[in-house]
Amino acid sequence: MTTVAVPIRERENYLNQEYGIKSWLLTTDHKRIALLYLLSITFFFFIGGFFALLIRLELLTPAGDLVQADTYNKLFTMHGQVMVFFFLIPAVPAVLGNFLIPIMIGAKDLAFPRVNLLSWYIFMLGSALMLYTILNGGVDTGWTFYTPLSTEFLTTNVVAAAMAIFVVGFSSILTGLNFIVTVHRLRAPGMTWSRLPLFVWANYATSIIFVLGTPVLAISLALVGLERIFHLGIFDPRLGGDPLLFQHLFWFYSHPAVYVMILPGMGVVSEIVACFSHKRLFGYKFMALALIAIAVLGFLVWAHHMFVAGISLYAAMIFSFFSYMVAVPSAIKVFNWTATLYKGSISYTTPMLYAFGFIGLFTMGGMTGLFVAALGIDVHVTDTYFIIAHFHYIMVGGMVMAYLGGMHFWWPKISGRMYPEGWGKLAALLIFVGFNLTFFPQFILGYMGMPRRYWQYSPEFQLLNVLSTAGASILAAGYLLPMLYFLWSMRYGKIAPDNPWGAAGLEWMTTSPPTTSNFEQIPTVTWEAYNYDQLTEAPVERQ
Amino acid sequence: MSDSSPNFTAHSPGLQHHFATMEQQTDASVMGMWVFLVTEIMFFGGMFTGYMIYRYTYYGPWLEGSQHMDFWWGTINTAVLLCSSLTMALGVRASQLGQRRLVVAFLLITILFGVGFLGIKGIEYHGHWVDGQFPGAHFRFAGPNPRQVELFFSFYWAMTGFHALHVLIGIGLVAYIAYRSWKGAYGREYHNPVENVGLYWHFVDIVWIYLYPLLYLISHKHVSG
Amino acid sequence: MSEHIATKKTYILVWMSLMCLTAATAGASYLELGRFNIVLAMVIATCKALLVALIFMGVKYISQKITLVVIVAGLFWLFILVSLSMTDTISRSWR
Numbered sequence: 001m002t003t004v005a006v007p008i009r010e011r012e013n014y015l016n017q018e019y020g021i022k023s024w025l026l027t028t029d030h031k032r033i034a035l036l037y038l039l040s041i042t043f044f045f046f047i048g049g050f051f052a053l054l055i056r057l058e059l060l061t062p063a064g065d066l067v068q069a070d071t072y073n074k075l076f077t078m079h080g081q082v083m084v085f086f087f088l089i090p091a092v093p094a095v096l097g098n099f100l101i102p103i104m105i106g107a108k109d110l111a112f113p114r115v116n117l118l119s120w121y122i123f124m125l126g127s128a129l130m131l132y133t134i135l136n137g138g139v140d141t142g143w144t145f146y147t148p149l150s151t152e153f154l155t156t157n158v159v160a161a162a163m164a165i166f167v168v169g170f171s172s173i174l175t176g177l178n179f180i181v182t183v184h185r186l187r188a189p190g191m192t193w194s195r196l197p198l199f200v201w202a203n204y205a206t207s208i209i210f211v212l213g214t215p216v217l218a219i220s221l222a223l224v225g226l227e228r229i230f231h232l233g234i235f236d237p238r239l240g241g242d243p244l245l246f247q248h249l250f251w252f253y254s255h256p257a258v259y260v261m262i263l264p265g266m267g268v269v270s271e272i273v274a275c276f277s278h279k280r281l282f283g284y285k286f287m288a289l290a291l292i293a294i295a296v297l298g299f300l301v302w303a304h305h306m307f308v309a310g311i312s313l314y315a316a317m318i319f320s321f322f323s324y325m326v327a328v329p330s331a332i333k334v335f336n337w338t339a340t341l342y343k344g345s346i347s348y349t350t351p352m353l354y355a356f357g358f359i360g361l362f363t364m365g366g367m368t369g370l371f372v373a374a375l376g377i378d379v380h381v382t383d384t385y386f387i388i389a390h391f392h393y394i395m396v397g398g399m400v401m402a403y404l405g406g407m408h409f410w411w412p413k414i415s416g417r418m419y420p421e422g423w424g425k426l427a428a429l430l431i432f433v434g435f436n437l438t439f440f441p442q443f444i445l446g447y448m449g450m451p452r453r454y455w456q457y458s459p460e461f462q463l464l465n466v467l468s469t470a471g472a473s474i475l476a477a478g479y480l481l482p483m484l485y486f487l488w489s490m491r492y493g494k495i496a497p498d499n500p501w502g503a504a505g506l507e508w509m510t511t512s513p514p515t516t517s518n519f520e521q522i523p524t525v526t527w528e529a530y531n532y533d534q535l536t537e538a539p540v541e542r543q
Numbered sequence: 544m545s546d547s548s549p550n551f552t553a554h555s556p557g558l559q560h561h562f563a564t565m566e567q568q569t570d571a572s573v574m575g576m577w578v579f580l581v582t583e584i585m586f587f588g589g590m591f592t593g594y595m596i597y598r599y600t601y602y603g604p605w606l607e608g609s610q611h612m613d614f615w616w617g618t619i620n621t622a623v624l625l626c627s628s629l630t631m632a633l634g635v636r637a638s639q640l641g642q643r644r645l646v647v648a649f650l651l652i653t654i655l656f657g658v659g660f661l662g663i664k665g666i667e668y669h670g671h672w673v674d675g676q677f678p679g680a681h682f683r684f685a686g687p688n689p690r691q692v693e694l695f696f697s698f699y700w701a702m703t704g705f706h707a708l709h710v711l712i713g714i715g716l717v718a719y720i721a722y723r724s725w726k727g728a729y730g731r732e733y734h735n736p737v738e739n740v741g742l743y744w745h746f747v748d749i750v751w752i753y754l755y756p757l758l759y760l761i762s763h764k765h766v767s768g
Numbered sequence: 769m770s771e772h773i774a775t776k777k778t779y780i781l782v783w784m785s786l787m788c789l790t791a792a793t794a795g796a797s798y799l800e801l802g803r804f805n806i807v808l809a810m811v812i813a814t815c816k817a818l819l820v821a822l823i824f825m826g827v828k829y830i831s832q833k834i835t836l837v838v839i840v841a842g843l844f845w846l847f848i849l850v851s852l853s854m855t856d857t858i859s860r861s862w863r
Contacts, residue, residue, distance in 0.1 A: 108561040111571045177578045184834055185571040186561070212845045215582045219589035223701060231679030232697040234593060239678075239694040240604075245596055248853045249589050299848055303856065315856035522563070570832055577835050581842030588846040595850055596857045618794050622787060629783040632774075632824040639773045738826075745825045749817045755790075756809035760797035765805075 013416065013513040028113035029516055034099035035414075036120050037090060040127060042483065044086035047134070051079035053476060056438075056469040064456040072455035073140035074156070078133075080143030085165050086130060088395060089257060090123065091403045092264030093210075094175055097203040099414060101179060103507040104197050106188025106525060108517045111181040119174035126168030133160040142453065144254070145220075147235035147246040151227040159228055162221040169214045169221075172260075176210025179203050188506075190525035194288075197505050197529055198281065201288045202267025205295040209256045209263075213299070217253035220246060244310055251302035259298040261395055262362070263291055265402030266333055269355045272409050273337050275503040276352040277344025280530040283336040290329035297326040307378045316375055323373035330366050334359060349501070350424030354405025357432050361397025365390055368443065383453075386446025392439045401431065404482060409503075412496030416513040417489045423481060430478030437471025504530050557733045569735045576739040580746045583709075587750055590702050594757060597694060604688040608695030609761035611676065613667050617759040620663045621751065627656030628748045631717070635741040641731035643724060650721035653744065657714045664707050671696070699758055706754060709747045716740045772829035782823045789816050 014031045024032055055075050058066040067075065098116065102109050110116050133139055139161040141150040150158050183196070183204050224246070226232045233239040235246045274281040281287060300322040307316050337359055346352070368390040372378045381387060404427075411419050441464035446452075450461045457465070499508040506525075510518060527534065562568040598605045634649030675683035678697045686692065720740045723729065729737055793812040801808060821839075822828040830836060 102561075110561075112575060113559075113561065115575075173582050177575055177582070180578055181571050181575045184574060185567060208841075211578055211582055212585055212842070215584075215586035216589045216849065219586050222705075223590075223593075226701055230700075232701055233678050233694055234697045234701065236694075236697075239690045239697070240597075240601060241694055242596065242600075244856070245593050245853075248856070249592065252589075252849055252853075299845065300852065303852075311856045312859040312862065314859040314862060315852075318852070318855060517560075574832060574835050574838065577838050581838055581845075584842045584846055585849070588849055591846070592850045592853050596853060599854065599857055614794075618790065621790050625783065625786045625790065628786075628820060628824055629779060632779050633776065636773060636776070636779070639771065742825055745820050749820050752816045752820070753810075753813050756793055756797070756813050760793060760809055762800075762805050763798045764800040 011511060012515060013511060014516045015416070015513055017516045026117075028109070028117055030098050030102055030110050030113065030116055031414075031514065031516075033116050033120055034095050034097075037094040037098060037123070040120075040123060041087050041090050041095065044082050044127070044130075045479075048079050048082035048087055049476065049479065051075050051082065053472065055079060056472040058455060059457070059465045060469050062457050062459045062462050062465075067455075069455050070140060071138075073142075073453070074138035076453055077140050077142050078138055081139075081161060081165065082130065083395075084143060084257070084261070085168050086127065088261045088399060089172055090175075091399070092268060092406060093172070093179070093203055093206055093260075094119075094123075096199075096268065096403075096406050096410060097179065097206075097264060098175070100410065100507055101182060101200055101203060102186070103510060103514060103518050104200050104505060105183065105186060106191050106506055106519065106523050107182065107186040108519065108522070110178045111186055112178050115174050116178055119171045119178070122174065123168055123171040126164050126166075126171065129160055129164035129167060133157045133164055136160065144250060145224060145246075146250075147224065147227070147241075147243045148237060150224055151235055159225050162225050166218050166221045166225075169218050172210045173214045176207035176214075179207040180211065188522050188525055190523075191506075194285070195525060195527070195529050196288075197267075198270035198284070198287055198291070199264075199267035201291050202263045202265075202270070205291040206260050206263045208292075208295050209260050209298065213253040213256040213260075215253075216249055217257075220249035220253070223249075244306065247306050247309055248303065251305045252299075255302035255305065256295070256298045258391070258394070259294055261399050263294060265358065265362075265399040265406075266291065268402045268406035268409070269337060269358050270333075271503075271505070272351045272355040272405055273340050273359075274530045274532065275409070275501050276347045276349055276355070277341050278347075278502070278532050278535075279340055279344040280528075280532055281336070282339035282342075283332075284529065286332055287336055290332045293329040294326060297322060297329070301326055304373055304378070307375055308382050320373055320375055324370065327366060327370055327373075330362075334363055334366075348425075349408075350419075350421060350428055351405045351409035353425060353428040353432075354401045354408065357401045357428065357435075358398050358405065361393050361401065361435070365393030365395075365398055368393065381446050383451055384446035385442040385450045385452055388452050389439045389442035389446060392442070397435050397439070401435075404428075404431070407482070407486070409501070410507070411486065411489070412500045413507055413510075413512050413514070415486075415490055415493075416496050417493030418496050418500065419482075419489045419493060420485050423485045427478050427481035427485075430474055430481070434471050434474030434476075434478050438468050438475055439471070441465070441467045441471075502535055504532055504535055565733065572735050572739060573742075576742050580742060583746060583750075587702075587705070590698065590705070591753070591757075594698050594702070597691075597698070598761075601688070601691040601694065604691030605695050606761050606765050607684075607686050607688065608692045608699065609758060610763065611674075611692075612699070612759045613670060614759060614763075616663050616667050617755060620660055621755045623656050623660045623663065624748045624751050627653045627660070628745055630656065631741050631744045635734075635738050638724065638729055638734035638737040639731070641734075643727060643730075646724045646729070646737065647721050650717050650724065654714055654717050654721070657710055657717070660710055661707060661714075664703065671699075702754055702758070706747065706750055709750070713740075713744050713747050716743060771831070772826070774823065774826075774829075778823060782819050786816050786819055789819075 014029055024036065027033060058072060064072065136157050139157045141154060141158055145162065183200060223234050227234060227236065233241055235241045235243055237243060270281055270287060301319055303311055303315060303319040304323045372381060372387065372390060408419060408424055445461055445464045448461065450457055496512045498512050506523065558565050559568060630649045630653045634646050634653060637645035637649055671677060675681055676696050677700065678693050682693050684692045717740055720737055724737065789812050793809055796808050827839065
């Protein structure tokens with residue numbers, strides 16, 4: 001890197017290039033938009049977390065004694081809606097993806113910068129509707145909005161919640177559209193598809209899902225709204241309407257949505273594992289193909305959420321078969337991460353700890369997915385805590401850890417500061433311990449028969465519920481720490497060098513933080529991805 | 544910071560800073576428009592799926608409902624939209640040739656056809672409403688299987704309603720493009736927005752090309768029961 | 769900019785074909801063809817849609833081949849949605 005006479009602190013970058021609220025609210029810089037999204041989703045993470053805390057407090061005792069039954073229904077509904085639509089789905093793509101993809105491919109911005117800003121404003125509109133829903137008394141349909149409960153019987157803010165999610169869906173459609181066109185058309189000279197970082201491949205695969213799946217969610221929510229307001233009876237059983245039609249349309253999106261909630265995390269993990277093994281990622285081609293395979297196969301499995309809802313046995317068998325198939329590319333990725341670690345020069349930094357957590361916990365969550373893909377098992381454990389544990393292992397043990405790992409990994413690049421490594425490791429450990437204590441007992445609870453969405457339960461389930469709640473409080477402490485020390489680091493953290501980790505990738509060849517246009521001159525790429533054998537810098541920046 | 548890299552050619556007005564050439568920008572814009580249209584395929588696709596499922600299960604009521612559609616208005620409306628597609632295509636062609644006045648003329652005629660479509664839809668909707676063919680408390684149907692016929696009408700209103708909304712939005716987009724064309728914003732070198740709005744308009748026409756037979760033409764020969 | 773510009777004649781011919789096909793499909797609804805009615809209607813509709821897509825929308829002369837992949841993918845995904853859902857509907861009454 002060139003040396004500059006200007007002190008490092010004062011180099012012009014995307015953060016200090018322009019000041020003032022207008023320069024942020026009217027920005028078209030993908031990096032600033034990423035930070036706008038970061039504020040929004042962090043806000044919702046704590047709201048969703050707050051609902052979770054209330055749920056776990058209620059479940060400390062078998063009796064329903066903290067809140068009323070209807071209130072409990074609202075708590076788990078809004079916990080799910082907020083965490084899924086306002087945190088997990090946008091987290092890695094809209095924050096890390098927006099920030100990094102142009103830089104990683106050697107471009108100055110995404111293909112459509114104004115559409116990018118529009119997507120954030122749409123997200124804010126959806127957020128406002130969701131906040132209205134919450135403050136106006138909440139909604140209790142379950143995050144799944146099943147009919148005819150949602151269309152006929154509830155008097156809560158169903159339409160507002162449906163509108164909120166409908167609107168926020170367009171935010172992700174626009175993000176996905178932007179990413180797809182960007183990766184196709186804005187790669188720098190020499191940046192061929194086979195040289196792309198897997199993080200880019202992962203967000204590309206995610207974008208395919210955004211574009212093909214989200215519109216079906218939009219129409220299903222719109223039809224629920226039309227039924228409530230105008231009494232169009234599309235799902236009305238009295239007219240011969242089929243409640244399962246709603247479920248087919250809903251899950252056609254919402255199953256691929258869970259792959260939206262894991263693929264970007266897998267991309268993050270690939271970057272981290274390669275960097276902190278200081279080694280080329282094992283099996284690049286298969287890793288990239290596996291991402292695409294998961295995105296595509298993920299569209300063929302949705303009715304495994306409906307095995308006991310009344311679908312035909314023959315359809316159930318088809319969906320069960322495809323559910324097994326989609327596990328194969330996921331397993332390939334786990335094996336390849338492991339093979340990357342083998343004989344690598346391993347550094348146990350905070351991002352690496354999160355990556356390890358991801359690999360282990362995602363594997364457990366994924367394996368239990370295979371259990372429930374079997375019709376025979378699913379009949380017993382569906383709608384129990386087994387399912388809750390299964391998806392939280394993947395979404396929280398997997399994706400949230402990947403998100404935090406990514407935030408730590410790229411924090412020096414985003415903010416120009418180092419976070420405090422000691423605190424980082426402590427938070428990672430607390431999160432890992434807290435997570436397992438919260439959710440492992442839930443596998444057992446589900447297997448023992450405790451149903452989900454129940455506000456009171458049989459006394460024999462209490463011990464495991466108490467353990468779970470204890471774990472949740474540790475988890476909460478763990479999540480608070482990064483928020484505090486990231487904020488602290490923005491003022492007091494060590495100034496970050498351009499490449500503190502000795503990592504491969506175009507983003508590490510720019511300044512920390514980058515300039516507004518990312519590159520003075522578009523680079524010409526002549527090297528393969530993960531060219532760690534060519535990198536000679538010291539592997540790890542330690543405090 | 545000026546771009547001194549040899550990748551960058553002399554600046555076309557309308558070339559955005561993150562694109563190296565106008566061709567790259569246009570390619571990206573067209574691809575983006577098609578990706579958006581694919582999302583619209585899936586949006587309408589959800590309703591087509593429901594339609595197919597119920598048509599399979601309730602063929603009789605679907606037939607009944609279809610035979611209560613206004614065949615002539617529906618057919619005329621199909622022709623109206625096809626004419627609007629012609630004028631839209633001719634408008635895009637004129638913009639490719641830099642013929643500013645012709646562009647505006649064709650786009651305005653397209654808008655007229657679009658308004659005509661919505662007007663006819665309004666006449667049909669009014670007729671259905673007066674005949675008690677809007678689902679809900681006031682629905683009435685004298686023939687067999689009134690409940691499932693109400694289901695058919697739910698699809699009719701939802702599908703044509705969303706389609707009409709898209710026509711309305713399309714009219715707005717065409718009007719905006721016509722205004723910008725009038726102001727001279729486009730020429731032989733740069734007319735991509737006109738093409739993109741054209742793509743949107745034709746897509747909305749294609750949706751109607753399928754809605755028309757599915758809703759209006761199930762059969763005039765079959766008898767339900 | 770290497771774009772293909774169609775002739776006015778092409779567009780008018782396409783438009784006339786579309787009007788004829790519309791008349792055909794309207795008339796076909798008066799024929800008694802049993803199960804084949806919907807097949808014929810969908811075939812005609814698809815012909816019309818192809819004319820609009822290939823000529824009016826310029827898909828026939830498209831310069832970026834990847835856009836064709838995008839279009840086909842969209843149609844194929846719609847096919848997945850409809851057909852996999854229908855497997856449930858059709859087989860629900862099977863023994």
